[in-house]
Amino acid sequence: MSNQDYDIGIIGLGAMGRNLLLNIGDHGYRVIGLDKDKSKVLAVKNAQRAADVEATEDVRVFLSSLRLPRAIVLLVPAGSAVDAVLKEITPSMEKGDLVIDAGNSHFKDTDIREKAMADKGLSFFGMGISGGEAGARNGPSLMPGGNKTAYERVRPILEAIAAKVPLPNGEPCVAYLGPGSAGHYVKMVHNGIEYGLMQLIAETYHLMKIGLKMSDGECSSVYNEWNHSELNAFLLEITAQILLKKDEKSGQPLIELVLDIAREKGTGKWICQDAMELQVPVPTMEAAVGMRDISLFQEERKKASHVLTGPESHLWGERDFFLKQLKSAYYASSLITFAQGFALLHKASSAYHYDLNLESVARIWRGGCIIRAAALESMITAYHSSSKLQNLLLGSPGIEVTNRQADLRAIIQIGMEGGIPLPGLMASLSYYDAYRSGWLPANLIQAQRDYFGAHTYERTDEAGSFHSNWGAQ
Ligand code: 6PG
Numbered sequence: 001m002s003n004q005d006y007d008i009g010i011i012g013l014g015a016m017g018r019n020l021l022l023n024i025g026d027h028g029y030r031v032i033g034l035d036k037d038k039s040k041v042l043a044v045k046n047a048q049r050a051a052d053v054e055a056t057e058d059v060r061v062f063l064s065s066l067r068l069p070r071a072i073v074l075l076v077p078a079g080s081a082v083d084a085v086l087k088e089i090t091p092s093m094e095k096g097d098l099v100i101d102a103g104n105s106h107f108k109d110t111d112i113r114e115k116a117m118a119d120k121g122l123s124f125f126g127m128g129i130s131g132g133e134a135g136a137r138n139g140p141s142l143m144p145g146g147n148k149t150a151y152e153r154v155r156p157i158l159e160a161i162a163a164k165v166p167l168p169n170g171e172p173c174v175a176y177l178g179p180g181s182a183g184h185y186v187k188m189v190h191n192g193i194e195y196g197l198m199q200l201i202a203e204t205y206h207l208m209k210i211g212l213k214m215s216d217g218e219c220s221s222v223y224n225e226w227n228h229s230e231l232n233a234f235l236l237e238i239t240a241q242i243l244l245k246k247d248e249k250s251g252q253p254l255i256e257l258v259l260d261i262a263r264e265k266g267t268g269k270w271i272c273q274d275a276m277e278l279q280v281p282v283p284t285m286e287a288a289v290g291m292r293d294i295s296l297f298q299e300e301r302k303k304a305s306h307v308l309t310g311p312e313s314h315l316w317g318e319r320d321f322f323l324k325q326l327k328s329a330y331y332a333s334s335l336i337t338f339a340q341g342f343a344l345l346h347k348a349s350s351a352y353h354y355d356l357n358l359e360s361v362a363r364i365w366r367g368g369c370i371i372r373a374a375a376l377e378s379m380i381t382a383y384h385s386s387s388k389l390q391n392l393l394l395g396s397p398g399i400e401v402t403n404r405q406a407d408l409r410a411i412i413q414i415g416m417e418g419g420i421p422l423p424g425l426m427a428s429l430s431y432y433d434a435y436r437s438g439w440l441p442a443n444l445i446q447a448q449r450d451y452f453g454a455h456t457y458e459r460t461d462e463a464g465s466f467h468s469n470w471g472a473q
Pocket residue numbers: 104129130131132191194263264265266267268369370
């Protein structure tokens with residue numbers, strides 16, 4: 001390791017950090033990693049000797065090996081670990097140095113950190129990174145936001161390592177998204193959509209497995225067929241694979257041995273919290289978080305299953321026709337989920353002064369990330385023709401949903417009759433129905449508020465605020 005020879009450094013050599021480091025090395029950049037854990041340093045040293053990659057446990061060696069002004073990527077767990085690393089390295093950093101937090105940090109923390117770093121003459125930006133370990137190694141989707149000048153400095157590296165659409169030399173799935181915490185905000189919304197889509201797929205699995213008594217192999221074939229159609233999407237591809245995987249010990253389908261408890265690291269909850277803050281509804285994502293939460297009550301659910309009765313979860317009808325409707329219902333609800341996520345970005349863009357380009361967001365989600373899907377092409381077209389589109393349902397994706405709504409309604413009806421919980425599909429349909437309602441019964445809610453709390457109401461025939469004595473007939 002010679003002095004100031006490395007183009008970029010990575011702190012945190014867990015699976016994500018190590019893979020990103022190797023990806024950067026593969027693209028001809030000199031990269032050095034830092035981790036306090038000797039085994040992780042050794043894993044990098046042993047992983048690849050061809051490219052110019054290096055790793056150390058010594059923070060001084062790490063910092064003195066980087067070219068000035070330094071560019072350092074953090075891949076440490078979100079939360080206090082980020083602050084601990086910043087506290088350790090900033091005293092030895094110099095003006096103009098840049099730190100990129102590539103973890104799933106809360107966007108508000110990113111704003112606070114950016115300000116604190118700027119006060120010290122240092123640049124800091126948040127960058128969402130999606131695609132898991134394989135993405136980090138072979139091409140992730142990158143969502144950077146923060147100081148634009150600092151971004152330009154690392155742009156060639158980020159463009160080189162990002163996923164490409166189409167492969168191998170197409171558009172890189174990375175774009176400067178906006179100032180402050182824009183990158184982490186967009187990643188949070190990505191994750192909200194991820195939660196929504198996963199819940200919708202789980203509901204289609206429930207309908208097939210329990211309602212139609214289909215085997216895991218049969219369900220896998222359905223997802224495989226969907227993935228090879230206009231529904232093409234990474235989450236469908238992996239679902240088809242998951243359902244075929246056999247347990248090495250028992251030879252049984254591995255999925256049958258996985259406990260029905262779904263946990264989360266927090267981004268799904270954060271998006272719901274911020275959507276409430278900005279008053280933008282994201283009901284499919286709320287349903288997804290709620291269902292993960294109800295899955296945690298496994299003991300209670302087991303008890304309740306002996307006490308509370310309902311229809312037998314068996315669906316009647318012609319299987320092929322049902323599966324055709326199910327495919328269409330899934331597609332419609334997935335588009336509605338994307339519409340909710342983009343509507344939140346639309347509002348956040350002005351509320352937080354990100355000035356997001358939603359066409360760019362759709363473009364960088366086409367490769368590398370968990371929610372990559374062929375459907376993003378129609379979203380790009382929608383934002384290309386109208387960059388200020390308030391909701392994707394008002395563009396061509398809305399036409400796709402309208403054309404498929406009958407199938408979504410039919411599937412929900414069948415599921416309800418069979419007592420199968422479908423909160424994601426139902427929330428998606430209700431969002432569509434509410435959004436297309438020129439009139440909603442909110443007049444009654446407002447009148448109730450005015451009755452018991454004198455909160456006043458607005459009238460259809462006159463401007464201003466009014467209060468009535470509703471009890472006096
Ligand atoms: C990605 C994923 C990833 C996600 C984790 C944990 O884009 O690669 O979104 O960043 O945060 O898989 O997600 P959970 O919240 O479900 O634990």
